[in-house]
Amino acid sequence: MVAETLIPAPPASLLTPPGVYAPQWDTGLLVRALGQEDVGSATDVLDLGTGSGAVAVQAARLGARVTAVDISRLAVFTARVNALLARQRVHVRRGDLTTAVTGRSYDLVVSNPPYVPSPAARLPRRGAARAWEAGVDGRTFVDRICEAAPTVLRPGGVLLIVHSGLCGTETTLRLLAERGLRASIADRALVPYGPVLRSRRPWLIRQGLVDAHDGDEELVVVRAERP
Numbered sequence: 001m002v003a004e005t006l007i008p009a010p011p012a013s014l015l016t017p018p019g020v021y022a023p024q025w026d027t028g029l030l031v032r033a034l035g036q037e038d039v040g041s042a043t044d045v046l047d048l049g050t051g052s053g054a055v056a057v058q059a060a061r062l063g064a065r066v067t068a069v070d071i072s073r074l075a076v077f078t079a080r081v082n083a084l085l086a087r088q089r090v091h092v093r094r095g096d097l098t099t100a101v102t103g104r105s106y107d108l109v110v111s112n113p114p115y116v117p118s119p120a121a122r123l124p125r126r127g128a129a130r131a132w133e134a135g136v137d138g139r140t141f142v143d144r145i146c147e148a149a150p151t152v153l154r155p156g157g158v159l160l161i162v163h164s165g166l167c168g169t170e171t172t173l174r175l176l177a178e179r180g181l182r183a184s185i186a187d188r189a190l191v192p193y194g195p196v197l198r199s200r201r202p203w204l205i206r207q208g209l210v211d212a213h214d215g216d217e218e219l220v221v222v223r224a225e226r227p
Contacts, residue, residue: 013085014052020078021051021112021131025191026219030112030162031058033186033221037108037158039064046104046152048097048111048145051131053079053090055110060088064108068092069100072130097141098148105154113141115163116196119203132196138167146175153181153226160186165218166209176224186223190216 016022034055039045039062047056050068056079060066068090070076076094083090093100114131117138124130134140142163149159159181163172169185176183197204197217204210 014054014057014082015078015085016052017074017078019128019130020072020075021128023052023054024194025189026112026162026164027054029187029189029219029221030055030110030160033160033162033223034059034062034108034110036186037160039108041065043108044106046101046106046109048109049113049141050079050092051075051112053082053092055112056090056092057083057086057088059108059110060090061086066090067101067104067106069095069097071096075131097144098152101152105152105157107154107157109149109152109157109159111145111159111161113145113161113163115139115142115167117166117204117207117209119200134167138164139171142167142172143175146172146179149176149181149224150179150226155226157226159224160221161224162219162221165220166204169220169222172222176222181224181226183222183224185220187221189219191219193217 041063043064045059045064045066047068050056050070053068056066056068068079076092079092114134115138116132118133121136124133173183205212
């Protein structure tokens with residue numbers, strides 16, 4: 001277990017209007033993993049599901065050439081504003097994950113996708129919940145990123161994806177390995193349940209996803225490298 005206090009706090013200056021995911025523990029954990037990579041001026045970075053742009057801006061601070069993608073128009077606007085406020089160059093595109101960058105490849109792909117298991121099978125098309133709802137097993141977007149990663153990573157390129165242990169860490173490792181990537185857990189932490197998980201805790205217990213005595217959620221950063 002990694003103590004919560006060791007996870008970097010996102011910059012307080014970030015603009016996060018209603019409807020855009022406000023950086024939380026998972027953001028900080030992904031930023032910490034990003035800091036362990038060899039990122040510099042020759043590194044092309046792709047941030048999938050950028051939200052507020054917090055991770056993209058941090059990659060730009062490290063000197064990388066950064067492209068950030070989100071399907072939400074408000075998130076795209078917010079990420080552009082946050083990059084301007086931070087005086088960092090980030091190319092922000094609107095699109096559905098890697099479809100926004102067809103034909104391009106990157107040295108490093110980072111993502112903090114929606115991953116919360118939901119009683120509702122249908123994904124929301126608008127509103128704040130769009131930033132975290134990910135289907136009954138929480139894997140709608142994680143699986144898509146595992147599938148697409150080899151197509152956007154250069155040889156030697158790395159994927160960093162953060163998600164909850166509730167949606168199956170071993171499944172992520174297996175899917176990435178099946179696609180020829182060397183996958184492992186780069187970082188992990190236990191954090192208190194947020195308001196969404198607290199509100200659906202009885203359902204999570206009935207699904208067998210959490211124990212009745214659990215009060216913490218495990219977050220993991222999976223690292224996968226293309227040979």
